[in-house]
Amino acid sequence: MKVAVLGAGAIGAYVGASLCRAGAEVHLIARGPQLAALRENGVRVLSPRGDFHTHPNATDDPAQVGPVDHVFLGIKATGYAHAGDLVRPLLHEDTTLIAAQNGIPWWYFHGLKGPYEGRRIESVDPGGAVTRALPLERAVGCVVYAATEIESPGVVRHLEGTRFSIGEPDGSISTRCTEFADAMVAGGLKCPVEPDLRADIWIKLMGNASFNPLSVLARASLAAMCRHPGTRSVVTAMMEETLEVAARLGCHPEISIERRLAGAERTGEHKTSTLQDLERGRPMELDVLLAAVVELADLTGAEVPTLRVVAAITDLLNQQVQPT
Template structure:
């Protein structure tokens, strides 16, 4: 299968690398520092079970997606529309666009920009870029994808490549479940610059998480979302299974980049306002992260 990865950060490099390692024709589209390193030395896929350099094509230009049957759409939620516009002239008409992003509304936003089939996916992986062209996998790696005409075939390809994958009729609920995990951990990990395992041992943190989760669940119910599984158990499991992982928001703030907080706690605040559900804990976390971001930009300027 010919696969293009739009947004070759940690998530894109991990899943693209796994597919390339399995023999698929993969191109990673990302920033120059990673593209240059991958072209020179291959992608270093540093996982819990192996550490290998995988030969894979890489480009900084969206035209590299031409002819791809599958596009893993992995850009930040803040860049969804702009990246879609870059891709649009180059996409094959029968391509499946699979969104591997944080947040719950990216598939809808993509469908407003693209004629191709779009399927949402929920991503459960702990990974980070340890250096140019070097993805460090810290745990998990499952995908849950919504049904489409190509989902069965894509799921088989992913499973054969070592990526546990299931198809679900309730991806909306699963996306909300993932959003709740992100809302519980991302901002706090970012503000404290602590990994999950250490974060939950700090005084008052689990109490704040409990408040955040309760607000998220209330907003989801008001939006008539059916959240699968035990939310509280899932929140506890993150700290147990991803002890050394820093949130993507923490990584963004550490690098002086704009985070996705508007699409995480900020999204819950906006939906809560529409539905008449109070979200003070999410509002405070959203505001604090935005303050850190604005201070970083002011300092850089």
């Protein structure tokens, strides 16, 4: 099995190293100091589950890799619309695009029976740009339940979690999914193939749609927001509104808000990825995390006053930190 990891950052390099350990032919696509370190020393993973080292191929030119069986998208959703030129050289007739993104994916209504089947979500696929770059028929969803960080170029620190849930947009258990899942498991990861991946999407989105935007407004960690009565009540309201949108789309995640809050509080003084992006002057992933939920609320008639206010304020903030 030949796999390309487009965006070999903390998650991408961790997945690539694990697949390489399982015997897959892995090509990491990276740039800058990370690429130089990957070429020279490979990937070193530091983990409470045991350290390991692998040496996958590494390049900044997908044309040098050629067609692969699976492309694991380790880039942020903000880069999807511009990924077409990078992805194209990696494709053969049956290549799968495994999208490890937070938030609402561009393929959400693809293969979903019901009144919204085939509908495009403008906030995550503006003008169809993402669909043109990443064809819907190649898409496989992936919800990441792992925390990693780049300790130094080429060195990934695995903090917690090894589950990467994947699933077809139409809910089928496909050969392409089981093939990829088997390789992930052989590499030491959990990779269940879910017939209803959208439930996983909404469970994770309960936290991402609330904690992530609030963290940039409060400059606060997950634990701090949970301990503060005011922000805890705002988070609760945002989670309730998010679940209402999910319900109107026919999705009913089996997790309580209190359990979700307790899990976030146990994470401790962790900064959300959105806050980290703000501090580094990078565009924040607010469209797929929050704007999409508001758009879906408008589509379904759900009342989401708290989400709407936070979305407006953080959108203005995001415009101010966009690179010139």
